[in-house]
Amino acid sequence: MPQNAIEFCDVQKRYGDKTVVDGLTFHVRAGECFGLLGPNGAGKTTTLKMLLGIAEPDAGTIVLAGESIPARARIARQRVGVVPQFDNLDPDFTVRENLLVFGRYFGLSASKTRAKVEPLLEFARLENKADARVAELSGGMKRRLTLARALINDPDVLVMDEPTTGLDPQARHLIWERLRSLLSRGKTIMLTTHFMEEAERLCDRLCIIEEGRKIAEGAPHALISQEIGCDVIEVYGAAPAALREELSPFAVHTEISGETLFCYVDDPGPVNARLAGRQGLRYLHRPANLEDVFLRLTGREMQE
Amino acid sequence: MDTSSSVRTETGQRRTGKRHGRRIRFAMPSNGSHWIAVWRRNYLVWRKLALASMFGNLADPMIYLFGLGFGLGLMVGHVAGVPYIDFLAAGTVASSVMMSATFEAMYSGFSRMHVQRTWEAIMHTPLTLGDIVIGEIAWAASKAVLSGAAIMVVAGALGYAHFPSMLFALPVIALAGLAFASLAMIVTALAPSYDFFMFYQTLVITPMLLLSGVFFPLDQLPAGVRHAALALPLAHAVELIRPAMLGRPMTAAPLHLAVLLAYAVASFLICSALFSRRMTR
Numbered sequence: 001m002p003q004n005a006i007e008f009c010d011v012q013k014r015y016g017d018k019t020v021v022d023g024l025t026f027h028v029r030a031g032e033c034f035g036l037l038g039p040n041g042a043g044k045t046t047t048l049k050m051l052l053g054i055a056e057p058d059a060g061t062i063v064l065a066g067e068s069i070p071a072r073a074r075i076a077r078q079r080v081g082v083v084p085q086f087d088n089l090d091p092d093f094t095v096r097e098n099l100l101v102f103g104r105y106f107g108l109s110a111s112k113t114r115a116k117v118e119p120l121l122e123f124a125r126l127e128n129k130a131d132a133r134v135a136e137l138s139g140g141m142k143r144r145l146t147l148a149r150a151l152i153n154d155p156d157v158l159v160m161d162e163p164t165t166g167l168d169p170q171a172r173h174l175i176w177e178r179l180r181s182l183l184s185r186g187k188t189i190m191l192t193t194h195f196m197e198e199a200e201r202l203c204d205r206l207c208i209i210e211e212g213r214k215i216a217e218g219a220p221h222a223l224i225s226q227e228i229g230c231d232v233i234e235v236y237g238a239a240p241a242a243l244r245e246e247l248s249p250f251a252v253h254t255e256i257s258g259e260t261l262f263c264y265v266d267d268p269g270p271v272n273a274r275l276a277g278r279q280g281l282r283y284l285h286r287p288a289n290l291e292d293v294f295l296r297l298t299g300r301e302m303q304e
Numbered sequence: 305m306d307t308s309s310s311v312r313t314e315t316g317q318r319r320t321g322k323r324h325g326r327r328i329r330f331a332m333p334s335n336g337s338h339w340i341a342v343w344r345r346n347y348l349v350w351r352k353l354a355l356a357s358m359f360g361n362l363a364d365p366m367i368y369l370f371g372l373g374f375g376l377g378l379m380v381g382h383v384a385g386v387p388y389i390d391f392l393a394a395g396t397v398a399s400s401v402m403m404s405a406t407f408e409a410m411y412s413g414f415s416r417m418h419v420q421r422t423w424e425a426i427m428h429t430p431l432t433l434g435d436i437v438i439g440e441i442a443w444a445a446s447k448a449v450l451s452g453a454a455i456m457v458v459a460g461a462l463g464y465a466h467f468p469s470m471l472f473a474l475p476v477i478a479l480a481g482l483a484f485a486s487l488a489m490i491v492t493a494l495a496p497s498y499d500f501f502m503f504y505q506t507l508v509i510t511p512m513l514l515l516s517g518v519f520f521p522l523d524q525l526p527a528g529v530r531h532a533a534l535a536l537p538l539a540h541a542v543e544l545i546r547p548a549m550l551g552r553p554m555t556a557a558p559l560h561l562a563v564l565l566a567y568a569v570a571s572f573l574i575c576s577a578l579f580s581r582r583m584t585r
Contacts, residue, residue, distance in 0.1 A: 015585070054427055054584050074334055074430045082428035088421035092349040101348065104341040105429035153429075 004063070005030045005157045005188040006051065011060030013046055013212070020046050021057070022212040030156070033179070033189040035199040035206035039298050043212040044192040045085065048161055051190075052077065065157055078106065081150030085161035085192075087142050089134045095121070095145055096130045099152055106153040116152060123178065124148035140171025147178060158182065160191040164198060176201060196291040208297055215297050220290050227296055228288035233263040233271050235283040247271055257295065264288070330573060331433035331580040338431050342439025343446070345422075346412075350447070361451045365400035369393060369455070372519065373464075384521055386550055393459040394546035395518030397452045397473065398480065402538055405448035405481045406509060409488035410501045413440050417492065423583065433583050437576050441485045448481030449474075456549065466551030473548035479564045480541040486571035487537070493578035517542045537567045 006028035013021040021043045028034040036044050049055040051064055053073020062069040067076035090098050096117055103113030121127050124144035129137065137145065143163065150158060163179070164172040172195075179189060179202060193199050199206050200220045207217040216223055230252055235243060240261040248254045250270040251263040263271050268285050275283045333339055350357055373389030383391040416422040423436050456473060459465040491504045515529060516522070516538035522530055533539045540560040547554045554560075 052428060074432060077428065078430045084424060086421060088425040090422055091420055101345050104344065105426055105431050
């Protein structure tokens with residue numbers, strides 16, 4: 001395995017006159033978890049399509065698992081597992097059959113695939129559902145089966161498009177735990193996500209893109225201290241504009257998003273003192289997180 | 305560099321030169337055998353409901369054969385020198401090949417491509433879109449061979465068809481199955497939803513069924529209509545299958561085979577370019 005599992009160099013993709021990926025450059029080291037973040041329509045899914053050799057870039061070079069993409073995508077995909085954004089499990093088959101049929105696509109013999117099915121079902125906590133139809137599974141079970149299916153070829157690299165979107169918190173935590181166990185086994189994971197908590201927990205490094213361009217890259221905590229670098233007090237329940245006028249002298253920076261006022265503060269004391277005991281106000285003092293970075297960089301206000 | 309030269313890439317896309325500023329790409333199979341995994345997937349699903357599926361495929365043509373064969377046969381007596389039901393049996397075989405290949409490639413193919421996203425899942429493996437397209441066409445043709453052969457066996461057992469001469473119809477049935485499957489895949493590649501298939505059924509399939517010598521001899525038609533019918537593939541399938549089943553020599557067999565082959569190859573190329581545009585951008 002080369003040192004970098006994935007390399008994107010100055011990649012560009014246009015649909016008609018619209019440039020959806022614009023000079024994107026990043027790399028994913030072998031064994032790390034890398035997140036691709038961005039608002040809807042930022043180009044995340046297109047980026048993954050190009051990575052897998054399904055869409056052809058208009059310019060730039062892509063390397064996946066040591067193979068040049070798209071020229072050798074077929075060979076690269078032999079060592080890659082994919083968890084797509086929308087479930088595409090085979091509804092005509094049972095849980096077990098889904099894994100058996102998928103093994104064929106990788107050229108695995110029936111006996112070789114069969115030997116892998118039990119451990120994968122166990123990994124996905126689906127031992128008791130082996131003969132259930134896909135329609136009988138809950139959302140979380142479907143995702144875990146999709147993850148198990150992506151592992152049928154024992155891939156070096158896992159590519160996941162919003163792996164926990166639409167799942168309830170329990171199901172999400174179970175997926176995170178499973179992904180961490182894969183990372184501890186040395187797998188490389190590249191994922192896209194909307195959940196900043198997910199990115200903060202799982203990703204060693206991440207890259208935020210907007211309108212197809214990279215706007216930040218780094219380890220989550222480095223990005224937080226670099227972009228925010230102080231604590232945050234969120235205030236809601238009052239007209240935020242009036243509050244902003246009152247509190248901004250005591251904050252490094254203030255922002256309004258919807259009905260919430262965000263005060264970035266080095267010293268929370270003065271702001272807290274002014275808010276204490278006010279009727280109908282709720283406020284929360286917390287360390288800065290990745291969501292603050294994301295919203296700061298991509299704009300607090302809704303863009304749609 | 306010469307941009308008009310053909311470049312074969314490992315992703316199974318055959319790229320040709322630029323035309324009107326845009327490349328036309330054809331989804332091509334990655335090798336000679338990968339499509340079998342796709343065929344096999346469809347076969348495994350079919351096997352679960354094989355009996356019901358075969359019944360559904362055969363009931364319709366059998367009703368036509370016996371209903372028209374006996375009912376209409378009473379009135380018309382002999383056609384082309386044989387009892388009407390013997391004449392109709394060959395037409396029923398050919399039309400059921402067309403119907404099963406068409407419906408499998410359109411409705412079931414569309415489900416797998418668009419609704420179930422099965423194709424997307426397969427494209428994330430070492431298989432390519434071209435492998436999928438070939439596997440789907442081969443599968444639809446297999447189902448067509450099954451229904452055509454089953455009707456032929458029934459017709460043979462009841463004495464409406466000539467054995468062993470009818471065995472010559474089998475390769476024709478296979479070729480016709482490929483042609484009708486590929487043709488229907490063009491419609492699937494263009495379809496935004498299931499409703500779209502109705503246009504192809506009413507504007508192409510039904511007229512072809514009525515004008516291709518399935519129910520009555522082609523020479524009953526005015527010359528202009530007859531020539532138009534001969535531009536369509538079903539008439540050529542009938543012209544090959546009927547003599548085989550009636551134990552008569554085939555006339556102009558190379559021409560009829562060539563037309564079916566041309567339909568299969570041209571439709572494959574067109575649908576593979578359309579699928580490439582739809583699925584890999």
